[in-house]
Amino acid sequence: MDIYEKIISLAKRRGFLYPSYEIYGGEAGFYDYGPIGVLMKNNIENRWRQFYLIKERFFEISTPVITPYNVLKASGHVDEFIDEIATCQKCGASFKIEDLENEHCPICKGNVEKGKLNLMFETFIGAKKKEKAFLRPETAQGIFINFPFLYEFYRKKLPFGVIQIGKGFRNEVSPRQGVIRLREFSMAEAEIFFEPNNKKHPKFKEMENEKLKLITEKDEEIFISIGEAVNKKIIGNEALAYYMALTKKFLIDVGIDENKIRFRQHKKDELAHYANECWDAELYSERFGWVECVGIADRSAYDLKAHMEYTGVDMRVFKKYEMPKKIKKKIIKPRMDKIGKKYKEKTKEIIKKLKEIEIKEKIEKLRIKIGEEEIELDKELFEIEEVEEVISGEKFIPHVIEPSYGIDRIFYFILEHNYKEIEKEGEKYVILSLPASIAPIKVGVFPLVNKDGLPEIAKEIEEDLRKNNIIAFYDDKGSIGRRYARMDEIGTPFCVTVDYQTKNDDTVTIRFRDTTEQIRIDRKEVPTWIANKL
RNA sequence: GCGGGCGUGAUCUAGCUGGUUAGGAUGUGAGCCUUCCAAGCUCAAUGCCCGGGUUCGAAUCCCGGCGCCCGCACCA
Numbered sequence: 001m002d003i004y005e006k007i008i009s010l011a012k013r014r015g016f017l018y019p020s021y022e023i024y025g026g027e028a029g030f031y032d033y034g035p036i037g038v039l040m041k042n043n044i045e046n047r048w049r050q051f052y053l054i055k056e057r058f059f060e061i062s063t064p065v066i067t068p069y070n071v072l073k074a075s076g077h078v079d080e081f082i083d084e085i086a087t088c089q090k091c092g093a094s095f096k097i098e099d100l101e102n103e104h105c106p107i108c109k110g111n112v113e114k115g116k117l118n119l120m121f122e123t124f125i126g127a128k129k130k131e132k133a134f135l136r137p138e139t140a141q142g143i144f145i146n147f148p149f150l151y152e153f154y155r156k157k158l159p160f161g162v163i164q165i166g167k168g169f170r171n172e173v174s175p176r177q178g179v180i181r182l183r184e185f186s187m188a189e190a191e192i193f194f195e196p197n198n199k200k201h202p203k204f205k206e207m208e209n210e211k212l213k214l215i216t217e218k219d220e221e222i223f224i225s226i227g228e229a230v231n232k233k234i235i236g237n238e239a240l241a242y243y244m245a246l247t248k249k250f251l252i253d254v255g256i257d258e259n260k261i262r263f264r265q266h267k268k269d270e271l272a273h274y275a276n277e278c279w280d281a282e283l284y285s286e287r288f289g290w291v292e293c294v295g296i297a298d299r300s301a302y303d304l305k306a307h308m309e310y311t312g313v314d315m316r317v318f319k320k321y322e323m324p325k326k327i328k329k330k331i332i333k334p335r336m337d338k339i340g341k342k343y344k345e346k347t348k349e350i351i352k353k354l355k356e357i358e359i360k361e362k363i364e365k366l367r368i369k370i371g372e373e374e375i376e377l378d379k380e381l382f383e384i385e386e387v388e389e390v391i392s393g394e395k396f397i398p399h400v401i402e403p404s405y406g407i408d409r410i411f412y413f414i415l416e417h418n419y420k421e422i423e424k425e426g427e428k429y430v431i432l433s434l435p436a437s438i439a440p441i442k443v444g445v446f447p448l449v450n451k452d453g454l455p456e457i458a459k460e461i462e463e464d465l466r467k468n469n470i471i472a473f474y475d476d477k478g479s480i481g482r483r484y485a486r487m488d489e490i491g492t493p494f495c496v497t498v499d500y501q502t503k504n505d506d507t508v509t510i511r512f513r514d515t516t517e518q519i520r521i522d523r524k525e526v527p528t529w530i531a532n533k534l
Numbered sequence: 535g536c537g538g539g540c541g542u543g544a545u546c547u548a549g550c551u552g553g554u555u556a557g558g559a560u561g562u563g564a565g566c567c568u569u570c571c572a573a574g575c576u577c578a579a580u581g582c583c584c585g586g587g588u589u590c591g592a593a594u595c596c597c598g599g600c601g602c603c604c605g606c607a608c609c610a
Contacts, residue, residue: 292609
C-alpha cells in the first residue's frame with residue numbers, strides 16, 4: 001500500500017472521507033466529508049478566515065452557486081470553458097480543434113469526430129419559462145458583480161479585499177485521485193482591488209524577507225525573498241508577492257510541510273483567459289508529485305471590464321488628483337434648432353457623435369457617419385468654443401489580485417504530510433500529527449479504569465470542556481492504550497486521564513500525542529490549559 | 535473520452551482450473567478482566583459492486599454498466 005491508499009483507507013475507516021453515493025455504485029468526482037472530516041475541514045476554513053478576515057481585515061460575502069448564463073458569458077467562461085474537441089475514431093486520441101491541421105488524426109491519420117467538451121454544469125432557472133444557467137466554476141464572479149456595492153461599503157477607498165468560501169463546480173473529463181480532482185469542490189477566494197499603477201501592500205515591509213521557493217516561467221528554481229523577487233521583477237508586483245508569502249504562512253499554519261511547498265509561475269500559454277500573471281502554490285505528494293493547491297493571480301481589470309461592457313454598469317472608481325488639473329479645450333456646440341429642423345429623428349444620433357469628436361484646429365465642415373450614411377455638417381450648424389475645464393480626478397477600472405485556495409486538496413495534503421507510521425512493540429502504529437488548531441477532536445478524556453467512580457469524574461471533565469466550546473471525546477472502551485491509539489490515529493493532540501490520584505488531589509494527567517509524555521495539572525485548569533494550546 | 539489492470543463485511547485480504555454453512559486478520563458491539571500506551575477471555579453483528587447471460591449449479595466463466603488504479607488526452 002502506498003501513502004495515498006493508506007490515507008484513503010484511514011479516512012474512510014475513521015470518518016474523514018466517504019466516496020459519495022457509494023450504495024448506488026458511487027459517482028466519480030464526488031466525495032463526502034464524514035463526521036471527523038467536517039470538523040477538520042471547518043477548522044481549515046476557520047484558520048483561513050483567521051488570516052484573511054481577521055488579520056487582513058477583509059469582509060466575507062456569500063453569493064449563489066447558480067449563475068445566470070449572461071454573467072458567465074460576460075466573464076468569458078462560456079466561450080473559454082466549452083472547448084471544441086476532436087476525437088480520433090481509430091486510435092481514440094483527442095485534440096483541440098485549433099491544433100488540428102486537417103480532418104485527420106495527427107497520430108494515426110484516422111478520421112476524427114468533432115464534439116464539444118463542456119466543463120460547466122448546465123441548469124435552468126424557472127419551471128416554465130426556462131432561463132439557461134450554470135453552476136459556478138469559481139466563486140470569484142459573485143464578488144466581481146457586487147463590486148459597486150462593495151466599493152460603496154468600503155467607503156470608496158482602494159485597496160480593499162473581499163473573501164468568499166464556497167462550492168465551485170467543474171464537470172471534469174476524468175476526475176481521479178480522490179479528493180485531488182473533484183467535480184464539486186470547496187474553494188476559498190480573496191479578491192483584492194487595487195489601483196492599476198499601485199499594487200503595493202501596506203504590510204509588505206513586514207513580509208519582504210520571507211523566502212519562497214520559486215519555479216519561474218523559464219523553469220528556473222530559485223530560493224529568494226519576496227522583496228528581492230519584486231526588485232528583480234521576477235514577481236510582477238508587491239501585492240502578488242505579499243499574498244504568495246501569506247499563502248506559505250497559511251499552509252504551514254494548517255500543517256503543510258514547509259519543505260513541500262513551492263510556487264510555480266504559469267507560462268504564457270497556460271494562463272487562464274482572465275489572468276496576466278499567475279503563481280501556483282504547489283504541494284508535494286509522495287504519490288502524485290507536485291500538485292497545484294493555491295492559485296495567486298493578477299487578473300488585472302479583466303473581470304470588471306467584462307461585466308461593465310456587458311451590462312453598461314460603471315465599474316470604474318474615481319480618484320481625485322492631489323491638485324486639480326485645468327485644461328483648455330475646444331468643444332463643439334451644436335445649433336440644435338438648425339440640426340433638428342434638417343435631420344429630424346437623426347438628431348439624437350448626430351449629437352451623440354459630435355460629443356466624441358476632438359477638435360484641434362479650426363474647421364469648416366464636420367463629417368460623421370451614422371450607420372452606413374455619411375453626413376456632412378456645414379459650419380452654420382455648429383460653433384466651436386474654447387472652454388477651460390477643471391479636472392479634479394480620473395476614473396479607472398481597478399485591478400484584481402486573487403489568491404484562490406482549493407480546500408479539498410489542502411485537506412488531503414494535510415493528511416499526507418502529517419501521516420506518521422512508527423513501530424510500537426513490533427507493531428505498526430499510526431499517528432496523525434495535526435496542528436492542534438486543525439485537529440478534529442481536541443482532547444480525549446478517559447478514566448484509567450472503569451470503576452471506583454473514575455468514569456464519573458472523567459465525564460464531568462468532558463462536559464466541562466464542551467461548555468468551553470472545546471470538542472472533547474469521552475471514551476471508556478478497551479484498554480487505556482487502545483484509547484490513546486484511537487485518538488492518535490485521528491490526530492487528537494491531547495488526552496486527559498483520570499486516575500486514582502485524581503480522587504486524592506484533584507489532578508489529572510495530560511498526555512501529548514507526539515511524544516506520549518504526560519504532565520499532571522489541576523483538573524479545574526484543564527479547559528483553560530487546552531484552550532491556550534489551540 | 536480511449537487503452538490496460540482490478541472490484542470479497544468498516545479496513546486488509548484467502549478462495550477465483552465453477553460444486554456443502556465464503557476462511558482469516560484488524561476493527562466494531564455486549565460482557566468479564568484491567569492502576570497508563572492497540573494485553574487477555576466469552577459471545578455477537580456485518581461481505582462476494584450492479585444487471586444480464588452460460589450452466590443442474592456462478593464470488594469464480596462471458597457480456598454490459600458503475601467504481602477504483604495506471605498510461606494517453608483533458609485539468610480554463
